[in-house]
Amino acid sequence: MNVVVKEATTTSRILIHCDLDAFFAAVEVLHHGFDDETPLIIGSDPKQGRGRGIVSTCNYAARVFGVRSAMPISEAWRRCPGHPYGPARFISGTRGLYSRASRKVMAILRDTCSIFEQASIDEAYLDVTDEVEGDWDRALALTRDLQRSIQEQLALSASFGIGPTRILAKMGSEERKPGGIFRIMPDEIQDFFRGRSMREVPGIGPKRATQLAEWGLTTVDEASELGELALARISGERFASWLQRVAEGESSSEISPIRSRKSIGKEHTFETDQSDHESVLHQLEVLVNLVMNRAQDLGVSGRLGEVKIRYTGFETHTSGRSIPVAMDDEGVFLRLARQLFATNVDASASVRLVGFRLGQLEIPDTKQTMLFDEEE
Structure with a gap:
């Protein structure tokens, strides 16, 4: 240890x-x-x-x-x-x-x-x-x-x-x-x-890291030292503000023992039950896209992602995961949904319905994007 x-x-x-x-x-x-x-x-x-x-x-x-x-x-x-x-x-x-x-x-x-x-x-x-x-x-x-x-x-x-x-x-x-x-x-x-790669921050994704690297910013301290205003010209105000707060230790310290009931969700029922779980995963990705587009239209972010799977015979299971702060980025929740589906689907069962729900919704003063780790 x-x-x-x-x-x-x-x-x-x-x-x-x-x-x-x-x-x-x-x-x-x-x-x-x-x-x-x-x-x-x-x-x-x-x-x-x-x-x-x-x-x-x-x-x-x-x-x-x-x-x-x-x-x-x-x-x-x-x-x-x-x-x-x-x-x-x-x-x-x-x-x-x-x-x-x-x-x-x-x-x-x-x-x-x-x-x-x-x-x-x-x-x-x-x-x-x-x-x-x-x-x-x-x-x-x-x-x-x-x-x-x-x-x-x-x-x-x-x-x-x-x-x-x-x-x-x-x-x-x-x-x-x-x-x-x-x-x-x-x-x-x-x-x-100091010297810590952007990709080590829970979930600054590859696209964002590549964007910053093109400007010579590969570590968190380099971006922070550049200053929020200058960074905003490169990456946008929301991300610049968030990264500055993360680097200064001013991001969320709230632990929530009660899960919010407010949510946005979409489900899809297959015409015939699916044993090909790659096809089910593809449909789940479509649902995530619809849910996140709706969240962005409403101007809200979420901290909880849930995947619902209903099998032949109507046995239904729901699994979820909370992320550190509320976000509205589709890529974040695509990775989360794939992970939840992969680790919770019954490999031997056919799927009748799949769904995705965004929960613990917030209307933050400064919404954030690209913040989630890709591996468990």
Whole structure:
């Protein structure tokens, strides 16, 4: 386990972001007693490279071969074939296992503080400011205890980030994956962003990063030092204002324990139930486009994306994930929807209906775009 320890005091909020490491694959490894050094790929039947489904998720051993969630299962087989042609193990997954394991993890986290937000099945934010009385050292000790409890009680690995804002806490949890803890205190924010690539900020996308790189801006501190007015001429006022606030540690520190009921959604029922999940995913992408166009027409942003899947026989499942701040960018929610679909669809079932919902709507003073990480 890697732990970064630094010292400071502040009156800022103290937020913790917990991200379970390769959660779905880790649960399957435990349940089946697999060797975690063996590449494990969860998804549709690969049919020795002829399958038409997608990868739900995979463990770290499979990621070494370039396998990723939402990748066509045939491509995953090409990169890392299964027995007897290669080292990988392909399974369809057991969705009920993930929900049960998630509930146990969230119970451990929820009991720690009064302000708690489950962002997805494998992520959560905690505001522990009051519980640790604003003491960052106590927050680090609390985080260690949480990590130890999850490991000892459930045999699951979790990475943690500690910071004064949602974005910094989330970036911290990515810093020492898997199984690490990283703390960013208010007086360390400038040092944290110095030399840090734009793409490391939770979800500045490739298009935005390329746009800035064309002007010689490849790191967060370079863009921040340019100044908001000059940056706005390159990237627009909304992005410039947001990035400046992120770099100064002034972005959102609000943890919301209650999910907003206000939402925009679209659904599509297929004429015949679909076993080709690549086709279903394409239809989901169309729905995301419609929803985000509607949100932009209304001038609202959202923080919650939800994917709804109804199978033959009307069995229906909904999965969602919250992002650090409200946004109205289609690319952000396309990536989120693909990830949710890939990790939650039943690889062996035919789909009757698919839907997408944008929730936790806001009418922000300054709406933001391009802010979401592409990998779990």
